Amino acid sequence: MLMRRLFLGAITVWIVSIIIFAGVEVLPGDACTAFLEREAQGKLLENCREAQGLNRSAAERYFDWASGAVRGDFGVSANGQKSISELVGNRLRNSLLLAVCALAIGVPLAIFLGVVTGLRREKPVDLVFSSTAVFAMTIPEFVSATVLILVFSVWLGWLPGIVLTSAGAPISEFFPEIVLPVIVLGMVMTAHILRMVRSSVIEVMAGEYVQMAILKGVPYWHIVFRHALPNALLPAINVVALTIAWLLGGVVVIEVVFNYPGLGRMMIDAISDRDLPVVQAIALIVATVYVGVNLTADLMTMFLNPRLRTHALRGS
């Protein structure tokens, strides 16, 4: 079971790498036509392709690229001749900082509110938070970001509405500029997880063993904390993981809105410039993070759930 999950994760990353490579391959143009632009013809193009090694077969180049990527070397960018690993390093750190801050606030809040709304189903507190959650999770990030900037930065002047810190600055310099982006991301995240936890709590509380415990006269909070919550929160882990992946798309928009020097904005710039090696590298990193997060979620569920745990240990 354990080995199987790890194996499947590795297979997924491998397929992604093929999709990314093949996708860039079938698109018209290559790193050289993008770099040389209008002068991309005749001798100049030949020389460039020669220098970049684009004359070799696709399989050869895929192998080169993939084996480099495994070692953390993504080659050089098409226009800047800079090492992609260096360019990406700080950006990845900044994006992770944004995500971790949002998670640190969002997950505990979502679990708390999810449990409260689940236990008080269809009561005022549930209706208020559940409908707020629908608002928060469906409004596009750029809309909520714009409104928050308008209110907290333009009208009230409490928080900076734009990030001016450079990509390589130490983490402490990102405060308080990072607060609004974290709020926007955290809001969407909280809403998704809250809904999931809520429906999970409702399902578990309707279960026979909970009804039985109520009939036996077990104290209410004892039922909630000892019987219901462990069962309700376990499946939430996987959904949290999937939600994080979905939010990666939103992170891109948030980074652009706030001018945040993260991986997402770098990706948009690279796509606009047709800097294909950078796009490939970012795509592979993001996909690997996604697979890694899901794998971690699988492993966590497995070790927190006694039934799966024994199964996993016996299986591997």
Next chain:
Amino acid sequence: MTEVAATPAENTRLQRTLGILRDVMVRPSGAIGLTLVTFHVILAVISPWIVPYDYKAMNSLLMLNGPSGAHWLGTDHLGRDVLTRVLLGGREALLVTGVATPIAVIWGGLLGIFFGLVGGRLDEVLMRVVDAFLSLPWILKMLVLIVTFGTGIEVLIPTLAFFYGIPVIRIARAATHDVVARDFVSAARARGHGRITVIRRELLPNVLDTLMVEGAMRWSWMLLAFSSLSFLGFGVSPPTPDWGLMIADARGFMSFAPWGVLGPVIALSSLIIGINLTADALAKALGIDRAQKAPV
């Protein structure tokens, strides 16, 4: 999920559809949601005839004027009437997502049902490919295609329909597995019905319920993607009025001209919320728990 009675097919199907519609309408979320969606769709159809000004008529004397009797929502940085542009701003979005959503649900649904029934090695391989596609953020996949092939609706519709159909494969496959394991399917088999009959009469109606809710959700995610792309400058091109584009344009002036942002913000939010409230009510009416699913 109820089993659809067999005879007379036409009549009961209509009755069931009306029953679901009534079920949606009696819920507050359904009533509000459906009203919002209907309002926006009607507006999108009739807006060219009711707008007060030409959406691309610029006027250098009217730049960034506040709301007034002549311009209810003020004017933008090029002196264009904001109300006119807000009224017209949802047309592209509704057209693109309105066409792309059914295509996505149909191709993803058919493929999912097929592989859910067939199973085996091929199914296993396909699911890995689906996983791989899902592990790339939507924005990256779409931007690469859009930057290569251009930004017109003839590119956006197939792109959205393709990428948003992929998660549907997974949902339809899971729903198929779910239904196939039910007693009424075994009962139909035991009655001696052929494979085709079982699929058509027992499987499809039940999977269709899930797909309908899925379609409503896909629609709202698609709208989110479409307007985000417009906002980033990769969607519709100016001077076409579009909410995402309008917000991007007006953002720079919002410290002294917030009306340019507020109009499209309210319009876009109300449509998306409307779709989601409807989807919620529909899911409840059909007895499907949509909160259990991650929005991949």
